[in-house]
Amino acid sequence: MATKRTFRVWRGDAKGGAFAEFQVSVDPGMVVLDVLHRIQAQQANDLALRWNCKAGKCGSCSMEINGKPKLACMTRMNSFGESETITVQPLKTFPVMKDLVTDVSWNYEQNRRIPKFQPRPRDPDGKYRMYQEDVDRVQEFRKCIECFLCQDVCHILRDRHGRDGNAFVGPRFLVRLASLEMHPLDTADRIPAIRDEFGSGLCNITKCCTEVCPEHIRITDNAIIPLKERVVDRFYDPIAMLMRKLFG
Amino acid sequence: MLNVSEIQTIDHDVVVVGAGGAGLRAAIECSARKLSTGVVSKSLLGKAHTVMAEGGMAAAMGNVDARDNWKVHFRDTMRGGKFLNDWRMAELHAKQAPARVQELEEWGAVFDRTRDGLISQRNFGGHRYPRLAHVGDRTGLELIRTLQDHGVHSGISFHMECTGLEILKDGERVAGLLAYWRETGRFVIFRCKAVILATGGGGKAWPVTSNSWEYTGDGVAMAYNAGAELMDLEFTQFHPTGMVWPLSVRGILVTEGVRGDGGVLKNNKGERFMFNYISERFAPETADTVEEADRWLKGDKTARRPPELLTRDEVARAITAEVKAGRGSPHGGVFLDIASRLPAETIKRKLPSMYHQFMELAEVDITKEPMEVGPTLHYFMGGIRVDPDSQMSLVPGLFGAGECTAGMHGANRLGGNSLSDLVVFGKLAGEGAAAYVGQLAASPRVQESQIAAAVRAATDILNREQGANPYVLHEKLQETMGKGVGIVRVKEELETALAEIAELKKEAETLKAPGASQYNPGWHEALAMRSLLVTAEAVARSALMREESRGAHTRLDHPGESKEWVSFNCVVKRGPDGDMQIEKRPKRPGAPGLVAIANAKIEDLESGKVGADVQ
Numbered sequence: 001m002a003t004k005r006t007f008r009v010w011r012g013d014a015k016g017g018a019f020a021e022f023q024v025s026v027d028p029g030m031v032v033l034d035v036l037h038r039i040q041a042q043q044a045n046d047l048a049l050r051w052n053c054k055a056g057k058c059g060s061c062s063m064e065i066n067g068k069p070k071l072a073c074m075t076r077m078n079s080f081g082e083s084e085t086i087t088v089q090p091l092k093t094f095p096v097m098k099d100l101v102t103d104v105s106w107n108y109e110q111n112r113r114i115p116k117f118q119p120r121p122r123d124p125d126g127k128y129r130m131y132q133e134d135v136d137r138v139q140e141f142r143k144c145i146e147c148f149l150c151q152d153v154c155h156i157l158r159d160r161h162g163r164d165g166n167a168f169v170g171p172r173f174l175v176r177l178a179s180l181e182m183h184p185l186d187t188a189d190r191i192p193a194i195r196d197e198f199g200s201g202l203c204n205i206t207k208c209c210t211e212v213c214p215e216h217i218r219i220t221d222n223a224i225i226p227l228k229e230r231v232v233d234r235f236y237d238p239i240a241m242l243m244r245k246l247f248g
Numbered sequence: 249m250l251n252v253s254e255i256q257t258i259d260h261d262v263v264v265v266g267a268g269g270a271g272l273r274a275a276i277e278c279s280a281r282k283l284s285t286g287v288v289s290k291s292l293l294g295k296a297h298t299v300m301a302e303g304g305m306a307a308a309m310g311n312v313d314a315r316d317n318w319k320v321h322f323r324d325t326m327r328g329g330k331f332l333n334d335w336r337m338a339e340l341h342a343k344q345a346p347a348r349v350q351e352l353e354e355w356g357a358v359f360d361r362t363r364d365g366l367i368s369q370r371n372f373g374g375h376r377y378p379r380l381a382h383v384g385d386r387t388g389l390e391l392i393r394t395l396q397d398h399g400v401h402s403g404i405s406f407h408m409e410c411t412g413l414e415i416l417k418d419g420e421r422v423a424g425l426l427a428y429w430r431e432t433g434r435f436v437i438f439r440c441k442a443v444i445l446a447t448g449g450g451g452k453a454w455p456v457t458s459n460s461w462e463y464t465g466d467g468v469a470m471a472y473n474a475g476a477e478l479m480d481l482e483f484t485q486f487h488p489t490g491m492v493w494p495l496s497v498r499g500i501l502v503t504e505g506v507r508g509d510g511g512v513l514k515n516n517k518g519e520r521f522m523f524n525y526i527s528e529r530f531a532p533e534t535a536d537t538v539e540e541a542d543r544w545l546k547g548d549k550t551a552r553r554p555p556e557l558l559t560r561d562e563v564a565r566a567i568t569a570e571v572k573a574g575r576g577s578p579h580g581g582v583f584l585d586i587a588s589r590l591p592a593e594t595i596k597r598k599l600p601s602m603y604h605q606f607m608e609l610a611e612v613d614i615t616k617e618p619m620e621v622g623p624t625l626h627y628f629m630g631g632i633r634v635d636p637d638s639q640m641s642l643v644p645g646l647f648g649a650g651e652c653t654a655g656m657h658g659a660n661r662l663g664g665n666s667l668s669d670l671v672v673f674g675k676l677a678g679e680g681a682a683a684y685v686g687q688l689a690a691s692p693r694v695q696e697s698q699i700a701a702a703v704r705a706a707t708d709i710l711n712r713e714q715g716a717n718p719y720v721l722h723e724k725l726q727e728t729m730g731k732g733v734g735i736v737r738v739k740e741e742l743e744t745a746l747a748e749i750a751e752l753k754k755e756a757e758t759l760k761a762p763g764a765s766q767y768n769p770g771w772h773e774a775l776a777m778r779s780l781l782v783t784a785e786a787v788a789r790s791a792l793m794r795e796e797s798r799g800a801h802t803r804l805d806h807p808g809e810s811k812e813w814v815s816f817n818c819v820v821k822r823g824p825d826g827d828m829q830i831e832k833r834p835k836r837p838g839a840p841g842l843v844a845i846a847n848a849k850i851e852d853l854e855s856g857k858v859g860a861d862v863q
Contacts, residue, residue: 013766027496028495029494029495029496030496031496031497031609034496040770041719041720045717045718045719045761045762045763045769045770046761046762046763046764046770047769048767048769049769050291050292051461052295052296052297052299052461053295053297053299053300053460054460054497055605055609056604056605057300057386057389057601058295058460059295060292060295074609076608097431098431098766098767099767101431101767104292108292108293108400108408116397116401117355117356117397117398119354126350127350127366129364129365130358131361131365132360132361135358135361139358139383139384142358142383142390142393143386143389144393146294176397180356183358185353186356
């Protein structure tokens with residue numbers, strides 16, 4: 001049975017905007033993205049939003065739904081109260097382009113800054129050998145669909161100082177750095193850069209990123225904290241510091 | 249009056265359209281060969297449809313079963329494609345796939361491992377041995393992220409959220425690409441010496457599809473409009489297992505990996521009905537009892553494969569027949585049961601995203617209950633006709649790679665052969681484009697008159713006072729294709745569909761998108777409709793011409809494969825008056841050694857009685 005629901009959708013561009021209200025009929029099993037598509041097809045042909053796979057695999061339809069960063073394709077309508085108004089707005093951390101679409105190009109710039117994967121040579125028979133237990137952790141990180149919800153919710157990036165001057169690369173790219181650092185084949189040393197260029201010290205582990213991750217990657221515990229520990233081991237280990245002082 | 253000189257211009261040697269697996273691999277190759285390379289993509293980088301690929305990537309590495317080699321893979325591919333595959337493409341693919349998989353590993357991909365630490369390989373429909381390199385059930389994401397992260401360090405320019413509209417030509421040759429930025433709605437001219445199309449298929453012409461909004465046949469239509477030939481478009485693959493409920497997720501893919509890992513198909517009487525649908529060609533290699541099928545699953549090498557792992561066309565037709573006979577599930581599909589086959593923890597480990605997808609979208613726990621599944625339009629075997637080695641089309645400087653091209657998969661694609669297709673032929677297209685650019689004496693020049701006409705045609709949609717709603721037109725086309733050009737086809741229905749498409753084409757000339765050109769989905773939809781209509785018409789015309797049933801193309805009025813048609817392709821081309829022309833063209837012949845391998849009994853191939861002399 002279809003029911004009538006009220007949607008408040010932010011409409012506007014970089015210069016400003018306001019919420020527009022839509023009454024729309026909702027069928028059983030629908031997700032928020034379906035309702036937005038129905039609005040687009042029937043009431044507002046030019047409503048801008050991003051989406052691709054509609055199955056939680058591509059990370060395109062990131063937006064804030066009733067104040068929470070979410071994927072619209074994975075937010076079921078029956079997760080709301082029957083008469084609840086649903087408010088949809090663009091990600092707050094990134095500049096608005098139009099309606100629900102934000103300019104996330106900053107994230108792509110960060111990715112480009114990360115030193116590339118540098119594998120060791122192959123085994124004599126031309127193959128690489130790695131064991132499943134040694135790649136489990138890296139595979140967790142590689143589940144990331146780059147929805148940037150973790151970047152959106154990170155208060156360091158939200159405050160802007162993090163993004164200005166690239167002081168802090170954000171949880172998504174600390175996860176990517178961790179996936180390289182823990183890759184059994186990789187030979188590059190990114191630890192100094194993780195501290196100096198990517199700002200691992202700025203994260204104060206409030207775990208907001210982990211909470212919003214649709215892939216349930218344990219961003220803080222499994223990626224960021226181990227990277228912080230590696231930085232500490234390298235630069236702040238008192239015995240190593242003493243040794244360096246004594247022997248140069 | 250439009251001033252073409254005011255339109256933004258970007259120069260490259262090669263422009264790649266599409267940023268899925270094929271486009272990225274092609275761009276990496278061009279860039280490695282010191283060409284200035286630009287990638288134009290409708291979406292953000294890393295979002296292309298390749299991320300949806302789940303099961304894996306087929307390559308005869310022999311890591312799990314040492315009996316595997318390229319000849320067996322080639323034979324499987326030809327048999328799966330019902331011998332309509334281009335011989336040379338199937339050969340190149342089977343030979344080069346292992347090197348492409350290992351190359352991905354060298355670029356950082358982390359595949360699941362065997363106990364010995366090698367890349368693990370899984371079973372899949374139509375593949376004789378465990379052959380699919382995989383990462384759980386998110387192999388496509390691994391592929392695209394690996395290529396993306398490698399690509400951003402390769403000096404490639406990425407032009408994101410930019411849509412290609414028309415191939416620009418200088419005489420017969422490619423001179424560039426006209427495109428528009430989705431954000432601003434402004435046009436951009438890419439001047440270049442070669443264009444590689446890697447735009448995927450056109451599944452959005454059907455109502456039930458696993459394809460995303462991007463799949464509107466843009467590359468197929470651009471190539472057609474530029475004078476290239478299209479081929480094999482009647483072969484549209486319906487993947488047997490798409491979700492059927494809730495309605496809003498109808499069509500979303502359920503990986504074949506579920507069946508590869510032991511999942512079985514049942515009707516509403518609880519019968520494993522696939523045993524009733526084993527065709528003659530596959531009978532000698534398919535188990536005919538539950539007991540034998542289960543022994544195979546446990547690794548008994550003397551047992552034959554379960555019928556659930558027959559090729560996709562066969563399984564899709566069987567499901568359709570069960571539903572028609574009234575033995576379907578409550579929402580019009582059949583049941584896919586993994587819950588009773590594997591422990592809950594194993595299911596979650598092997599099929600994590602399927603578990604997640606059903607839990608969150610359908611509130612079904614697949615470790616406890618069966619899934620409801622049914623066929624969904626998934627893949628285009630047909631597309632742009634290209635040279636198998638260089639991947640160049642009939643238009644000098646216009647190349648293709650991946651799903652938007654034809655030949656590799658014949659009448660039916662095996663699961664897992666798509667991801668490997670992307671990287672094998674992506675690389676070859678890059679090599680082909682580099683060779684072409686290297687021998688060009690002078691740079692081609694774009695023609696202002698062509699640009700002005702194309703821009704006017706695109707902006708008319710915004711400027712006219714009123715006209716048809718693009719979303720409504722899209723729905724009408726989907727209805728037409730679903731009804732008339734579906735999984736089983738018949739002459740009268742195809743003719744009706746063609747008549748309806750002709751009407752829709754007229755309506756498309758009056759499309760109106762309200763609003764301005766900035767990030768306007770209504771306008772984007774209207775522009776995509778033009779590509780989709782060309783693609784849909786080519787599919788319907790080809791389906792009408794091929795009077796037999798082969799692979800993914802089933803004609804109720806022409807049941808069974810015809811001996812004659814195996815030697816012909818349906819080739820579509822734009823006629824001088826702009827009308828679509830279609831021709832029954834003799835197929836490119838195969839090398840005798842390859843033909844012998846494809847037709848050999850498996851014992852004879854493996855004992856070396858056949859094919860030993862083929863390198």
